Amino acid sequence: MELLILTPGFPQNEEDTTCIPYLQDFVLGLQQYYPDLHIKIITFQYPFQRGHYTWHGIPVFSAGGANRKGLFRWLTWRRVKRQAAQWINKETVVHSFWLTEAAEVAADIARKNRLKHIATIMGQDALLTNAYLQRIPFGELQVVAPNEKAAGYFHIHTARDVAAIIPHAIAPIPFVVSERDIDVLFVGSFIELKQPFLFVEVAASLSARWPHLHAEMMGDGLLLQEVTAAIQEQSLPITLHGKTDRKAVHAAMLRTKVLVHTSRYEGHSTVISEALACGCRVVCFAVGHAAHPHIEEVADIAEMIAAVENALSAPSLSSGYYPEAQQEALQAYMHLYRG
Template identity: 45%
Template sequence: MVLQNGPFVMANFPLNVLIITPGFAADENDSATIPYLQDYVLALKNKIGADHIKIITIHYPFIKKKYLWNGIEVFPVNGKNKKGLFRLYTIRQAVSIAKKLLKKDRYVLHSFWLTDAAMVGQFISKKYRLKHICTIMGQDAKASNKYLKYIDLDQITSVVLSKQLDDIFHMATGKQANHYIPLAIQKIHPLTNEKRNIDLLFAGSFIPLKHPEKFVETVISLRTTFPEIKAVMIGEGNLFADIQSMIRKTDNGMHIELTGNIPRAEVFRYMARSKILVHPSEYEGSATVFAEALAHGMHVICFDVGRTFHENIHVCENDGDMITQTKLLMHKQLNFEPLQEMTIDASADAYITIYNS
């Protein structure tokens, strides 16, 4: 972990944290919405208490009424990802909520993504001279992020989740993040009595960035060598119908099972039964799914995207190499020893150190 000095004002005690995010879980049963952030907030709650955390969620869920999530007050703005003038109105609404909260207490501000969430944090930070931390999560590090020109990076204490993400951020802005805290997940106790009867697993959104079609192509290419190959695809998205049709035409459901969106606990049960995560995404800041797969003893096949450097992560150069490396792994007697590099509790401790600096 790298900790350096950042541009902030001393925090007041007791520590109060205002989290600003584009989206958050709609209720305690919603395990699919930004699992990393849910894990982090719960870990932070265990450290400083629910009463000392408030959350402003800008776009999702699609409601405006305040609600409690595990005892923590959540203030939704209901921006619904609308653009143009409505986006400006949404930002103003989020700022208004923050101002009301600041009439009662002072907060350390922690935004997630260098987007409108960071803009809200920046405005409040400057007006009230509050410390503002922003965790850079993924595509927001890229030069294509239109919000970068509106955000004063010198007034934000920035955190990245991976070294690769810091390199991308540096290429886009000429700056490096103030801190590096590896992506962490809740402590996982994998089910050791599960039989590994799933060869290949896809877990993610069915969107162009994630290239679910390449997973299907990999399975189809391996059928002749492994006629009993079993694969599962977890998730949904705007490509779901296309993938469904592709599987019907090329596989007829013989080797590939589609689950749709399922609760996180059920995803973990599939991971405990799976050997290899094939992740053909073209970009990741720092993939939560890699950490989850490793914690369940899986091997990971991916392109050179946000990742932990570990012998069980196998990086491919192109589509053909992905098929080749998957084939080689399937021929091997694999070791399924669980690995969890960093727990979310340790991550919360690292952030609290920054909050209190």
């Protein structure tokens, strides 16, 4: 079977571990468990350089869109379609990620060549703010949601049901018993959606009652300088690491008691799944994630601070947890591909 994946972005090389971790795990999982599946990948915007390369032995074509609009976007889409025409055959299944340009272009490719098309909801693309929801010709397209929450948003905004709910399951992370010397950890982009200032607020409140609090933040983004200034102004015990590769994030999680996830929306939070796999307790808002006894969902900042205090007072976890099994999730996708 041939599988053609279309995505807005993909790692530029095998060391680029921070680019869409779930998609990396997904592709490598398919490669591991279904070696007879021939995978090819086309990425629209990132890497910014146009050209062919291989990633873990998988052919990848970058259209090099670099997030440019207007005529440049049209040229990017034309490059994608030309490359797809070279790679597809009558047995190809097209799988697009995000209900955005990848899904729209993939739908056109699938329709013209009478191919099966699967599209996976990844985040805010299920919300009404996504203009592509009005443009994508859903027709025979089979949409997959990572959880009931995302499926519900999709139904509200399109009056359509998803074909399946398949969680964004991650690959197993080696668990090593470590000293839990990091009290609270933030992992994510420093952007408005992720609300990093709320983590600073939580740490400030906790440090007044926990004088030896050890807090760390990992990530980069437009708000990094402002967050840094806020930490310095209040002399808070928060260590900033900037952009951090995935192995280093996992190493930090294995030393962490509580992941404080301040994002206001997630299609399905990979970082929550990773934290559970590393034996962290998790405190978060009502974002997309699996139900689990070690996840405390809160409604506001006051509840978040209280929940983190309770989690810090609880015994450290001695093993990792996987609410979603990757092999089962991959089997569910293979069922769609073959169906």
